[in-house]
Amino acid sequence: MCISHPKNSMLVKLKRDVQLPQERKLQPMIQLDALRAIAVFGVLACHWLPKHLFLNSHLALGILGVKFFFVLSGFLITLLLLEYRKNIDDGKKDIGVTIRRFYIRRFLRIFPIYYLTIFLITIFYLRRDPSLIWHLTYTSNFYYSLHPWDINSHFWTLAIEFQFYLFWPLLIFLFPQKHLEKLIVSTIIIAPVFRILCVAMGLSDEIRMQLLIPGSLDSLGLGALLAFYNYNPHRAKTKKILCNWGFWLGGTLSFAIALTRPHIDPGLRLAIADSINALFFVWIVERAARGFGGILGMVLEFKPLVYFGKISYGIYIYHSFVAAVIIPNILSYLGFSYPNSIGIQFVLNSITTVIVAMVSWHYIEQPINNLKRHFKI
16 A cells, blocks of 8 residues: 555645744745645545556656654744743743643644544444554554554544644654754654664565654654744745755755656665655745645635645544445445445545535534643743
């Protein structure tokens, strides 16, 4: 199975909480929602389209979608935490209250439809699922690093993000301010070192080595580093260097890897490709946060695409359940068989998933998100 992400996707509304100092304020970052949509549909293409297509065999859209979500999550969550840290340091906020409310707000966003989907899948599909306890505790990434994939396997990315949410606020709040940059850079370095060690020990499964959080810290960390430089205007020159490296080095090498992916040694690809792609995504996130201009800007501000980005968490959460349970049961009830055409399957799966995600967004997620007003930070 091709590995998915994303979504990310789990931070659909987080950017609305984020503000930079006046000198570097980002408004309103709607293009990031459009990029979420592109990333999550890359995941769908990875799961539902043939593996020999260029989109999957060379571009590896599923993996790229996952890594983009990680970079974006690292960026948005760190930007928010840095603002909270400033208020704590200035004596405006209590650290205990801030941490508690941060977790409550995050859990209100990610828990409801995650646990709803696990419940439904357990009832309708996997009645004796050995991975259930791992999903309930957001540790499924450990489970799937040792066991075969199943209908829930894409939840490994959500497990990694949840684990990141648990420890990252504590580090940002408690680590000495003058050493925060070193902390973030250290997290970035951990990932390629971890993957290189895995290769050296003969553990060269490109996907499974990413299931443990050390293997994905470069993507999360590079997003965090971009947030750090954005939040500190006096580091604008350093941020420019980072983004230039992201565009020229990350972009060039990402393109080269895409063209030659099937021919690159898996171990080498495991060791460096993720970091290179994440570096390129740093430039993309920064430019989209500021706002691309021209035709690209118009595309990324196309309202339907932006809307799909807003519901991307639901699309990511539900897509496997829709394809494996909802559609077959509906077709069976109506007296139809599942279509043989992969193209028709993809369109049917995608449209149904979007409809389910739309209903979820308006009737489950948004009402629950509104509860955040009781836990303002």
